[in-house]
Amino acid sequence: MPNQDLDEFDFSNLINSDDSTSLNVSGPSTSNLRDTDPPARISRYPELPLTSTHFDRLKSTPGNGPSIQYGATSIWTHDNYDAPIAQTQDSRGPDLLPGEWVDWGRNLPSTLMRVLNKTMHDRAIDHYAAYYASWCMVLDSEAFKRDLVVCNISSIHPQQSSTPRWTSNYSPFLHNVVVFLGLFYNREAWPEAYNVFRDCFVDHCTALLKKEFERPPLSALRAVNLFGTCLAQNDIGSHDYGYTYYGMTVAMIQVLGLNINCEAYVTQGRMSLSEFESRNAAYWAAYMYDLLRSISAGRNPMIAAPQPDIPFPAISAEDDNTAWFSSASSIGEEMRLGHTLNGVKSMRSTVFHWTTRIGCLLAKVLDTLYSTKKEPVNRDEVIDEISSSLDRWYNEQPFADPKICPLPHIILLHILYHLTRIFLFRPFYRTSVTSINASPADHCDRAAKSILNLLKLYDRYHGLRYGVGTFMNATFTSATVFLLKAVVNQEGSIHMPSRESSKDIEEITYFMSQLAITFSEAARGLNILQSLCSEWLPSLANSSTNENRDAVGLNSQIEPSGLQFQHNAEFVAGNGMTTMGYQNFFNFNDFPTDDNFYNAILSFVGGT
Template structure:
C-alpha cells in the first residue's frame, strides 16, 4: 500500500543515507542475517565488522527465486526496462517521484533500478534480507529502524572538528549526528591560500628561537638519528606543511601534519644529537639539552588544552615527548605522556581499518591521509613495546585491539639517500638508500613478538602462579621459532655490517634483547630441574645475545660514533652489561663489560639516562660481589 511504502521510505532516511538496493546479499551476511551493502570484492560488513571472507552466490539464494526472480528474468528477456521505469514514474505517489527520478539519474544501471521496482511491487523490499512473514503485513509491523540500528551498529569513524574519531557500538554517542564534516577535510580550501608560504616559515613554528639555521640543524638531527628508528609520521607530509610556515591567525588554511607542538617536540629531541650551545637551556650544561624546547611544548599543551583535543600530530608529539623523558631519566613523566598518546590514538581509531566505517561517506580519507594514520599507529606500537620492555610492564597497545594493516613501503621514498648528519654537516662516507619504512616494518614484526613474550613470561598476575613446565616450554619454543623465522627471512640488505644504517643496527640490538628476555626466566632452573633439553643452556644463550649486543655497539661506534644514537640503545646496553656481570671473570665478559661501560659513558654526553645506568651497574657489582676489571671500575 501507499502508506506502507511511504513508511519504509521515511524510516530509511532516518539518521543515515539510504542504502542502495541490491539483488542478493553475500553468503556470510545471509547466514548471520545481517545487512549487506553489496560492495565488491567484499561488503562492508564482512570487511570492517566481522573480518570474514566475502562470497557472492546468487544461485544459492533460494528464498528469492520463487518471489521475484521470475519477474526479473522476464523483464530482461522482454527488454522492458524503460517501460517499467516510465510506469513507475506515472504511478508512484507524488512525494516519491522526485526520489525515483534522482535515483534514475545517478544510478549505474537502469536494469538494477527496474529490478528494485518490480521487487517493491511484489511486496519485497530488497533491503530486507529476512524471510517474508505474515507478522510484517501491516504498516505498524514494518521492521522498525530503531531496532535495526540498535542491533546493527558495530562502530564507526566520523570526522569531528577536523579529526577522525572512533565511536564503538555500545556507545550512545554513535546515534549523535555529526556536523558538517566536508568542510574539515584536507584539501577543501582554495589551493592558492592553502599552499601560500608564510614569511619566516621555518621559525614561525616555535617561540623559543628565531634562528632558522639552528631550527633546521635540529630538525635534520631528528630525522637523521631518531626518526629512522622511531618512525611515527609521514616525513613528506610533515615537510609539506612545515616549509609553508605556521598559518597566520586570520588564515583559513589548516596544517594537518605539522603543528607548533610537534615541531617543538622534534626540536627537543634534535638537541640531544648536537653539541651546539644554543641547543641547551643552559649553554654550558649538556644536561639541559632540549629543555627549552620541551618546556615550550608543555606550555602549548597546557595553554591550548591540546591533551583534550584528539589530533594526529598531538599523538605523534606526545609519543616523542614520552621517549625524550625516558632518555632524561624521568620515566614517570614519560610513562604519562606515552599513555596520553596511546589513548588519543585509540580515540582517533588509528588501531582500526577505516574501510567502510565512516559515518559520512564523504568523510572517507584518501590514501595519503590513511597512510599517515597507519604509520602513526605502528609508530605508537613501537613506542609502547619499548616502554613495556624498559619498565617491565605489560603492553598498553595489545595485538588483540589491532585491525589496521601495516603501512606501505614506498619505493621512491625508501630509495632516498640516508647520509650521516653531524655538527660538521652531511658525510657521504656511508651514504645509502634510507629504507626507512622497510626497516620500520621489520621492527614492527619484532614488536609483535615482544608483545607475546611480555604477556606470557612477565605478566605480574602469573608471577606467583606455578606454570606447568610443559606450558613454559611450549611457549618458549613458539617464540624462539618466530625469532628464528624473522632472522631467516630478513632480506640480505638488512644484515648488520660496517657502515650499516643506524636504525638497522639498533634493530638487531633489539632482536638480541628479545633473546635475553626469552631465556632469562629459565636462569632460575638448574640442570636437574630445567624443562629444556639437556643441550640447551639458558645462560649460554643469554650470554651469546649479550655478546652480540656488545659487538653491534662496537660496530655502531666504528660506523657512526656514539654521539648520535637513539636512547633505547642505553636500555639495551644496560641489559647486556647485566649479563656480562653475571659471567665475570670470564675473558669475553671482561672485554664486553669494559666496552659496555665505556660506550655508556660516551652516550651519556647525549642522554642523562646513560649516566644513571652506570650508577646502577656499580650498585649491582657491589651487591653481587663482582670483581670488576680495573678499566671498568674506573668508569663506574
C-alpha cells in the same frame, strides 16, 4: 662502500599477503535440552549478534578535522551522523607565491627566538631526522619538513592566505618537540639555546597541547608521544612524570579510533588509502614506543594486545628511496672513516614494517614471561614456539648483514631482535629447556655478544651518544648477561672471570659511559654496573675500562673527559634520579648470596 653494497640488494617480495586480518563472526551455539527438537518459532533476535563492527564508529569533525571514534553507547554517535568524512589533504603546496615568505619560528617561544637562528633550527631538525625519526617511524621527517613550510607561510596579503595551521604530519606542538629534542642532543654545541628552551618548554607545549587536542590531528598524537620522552629527562621532569604522558598517547589512539581496522572504510570509498596508511603508521609508532617503554619501566604495556588487529605498516618504494643524510655533528667522523653513508636509500618503511613484526614477538615474550598473569603450564612449548617465530622473522627480514648498510634504524632493528632473544631465555639462564638444542645460557650469551658488536658498529658510524633511549635498555641488558657469564666462570676452578668475559664487561661499560653523555639515566645505569662488578667480580673491578678503549674501534671525537662524565654521574646520583626501574630492583647494601643473585638479576627488566 656501504652505499654500493646496498644498491646490489634486492628488496622485492617484502610485502606479505597476510598483513590484513579478517573478522570471523559466528552465531551463538545452543544446547538441545529435550529428547526431540522443539517446535520452530520466530526468534525476537537476529541469528548473528550485532557486533561493534556493524556500527559506524568514526565520525567526522567540521572543516579539515580528524575522524573521531564514538561507539554505539555514546550520544555523540548520532551527532552529524550523515556528514561526510572531512578531507585531510593540504590546501596548498610549499611553493611560495609573490608576497609570501616562511615565518619558520612563529610557533616557537619568543624567548627562544632571541637566541635561535634558522641555521641552528634546521640543523636541530636534521639531527633529529637522521638519528631519531626513522626508529619506529615516530616522525615522517620528509613530510614534516614539507608541511612545516606549508603551515608557516605568511603573506603581505593575509586575506589571500589559505595555509592550514596543522596537518597530519605537522603541528606547532610537534614542531616544538622536534626542535627541543634536536637541541637536546646538541646542547653542548648550542648551550644557550637549549637552556632558554628548557626553561619555557613545558609551559609553551602545554598551551599548544590544549589547543590541538580540541580537534587532534595525527601529528598531535605523535607530539604528545614525544613530549612524554622529553618530560622523562631529569632536567625538566622525571621518568614517572613523563610516563604519565605516554598514557595520553594511548588515550589519543582511542579518541582517533586508530585501534580500528579501517579496511572497510577504504573499500566503501569513505577513506582514502593514504589516510588509511597514515592512521596505521601512527598506531604502530605508538604501539612500538609503548612496548619499549614497558620494558624500560618493567611494567605491562598499556596497549595490551600482543598481535593487534591492525595491518602492519605498508612498505612504500617512495619512502624507501628517500635518501638518508647524517647531521652536521658527525661530519668529522665520516672523514675519519674515509666514506659516507650520505645519499644511500633510507629503506625506512621496510625497516618500520619489520620492526613492528619483531615488536609483536617481543610483546608475546613479555605477555608470556613478564606479565602479572598466571604462568602458562606448557612453558617449554611456548618458548619453543616463540623461538621458532624469531628464527623465521630473522630469516625473512631483508637486512641479513647490517654492516652492508649500517644506518641507525637498521642497526636498531637487529638490536631489538637480539634483545628479544635475551628476554625470552634469560629467566632460564641456569636451567635447560628440553625442546631446544642450545641452552638458554648459550642463547643469551650469543645475543649479548651480537648486541655488543652492533653497538660498536653504531658507534663507529654515528657515535653512540647520538643514539635513542633504546640503547640504554640493550646495553644494560647485555651487561647483565655478561655479568652472569663472568660469575659462572668465577665459580669454576680458577675462581676468576675469563679474559673474554672481562673484556666484554669492560667494553659494554664503556658504551654505557658514552650513553651517559646524553642520558642521565645511563649515568645511573653505569653506577649500577660498577657496583655489581665491585660486589661480585672484585678482580675485574680493579681494572680500568680505559685500557680497552683503543681496541674497541670507537669514535675518538666524542669521548667524554673524565671530569665531565664524573660530574654528570655524581649529579644524577646526588639528585636521586629515578631511572628506568634500575633503582627499584638493586639494593647493593643488602645483596644475597649466589642463587639469589642469579634469581634477582634474571628477573630484572632494564631501561630503554
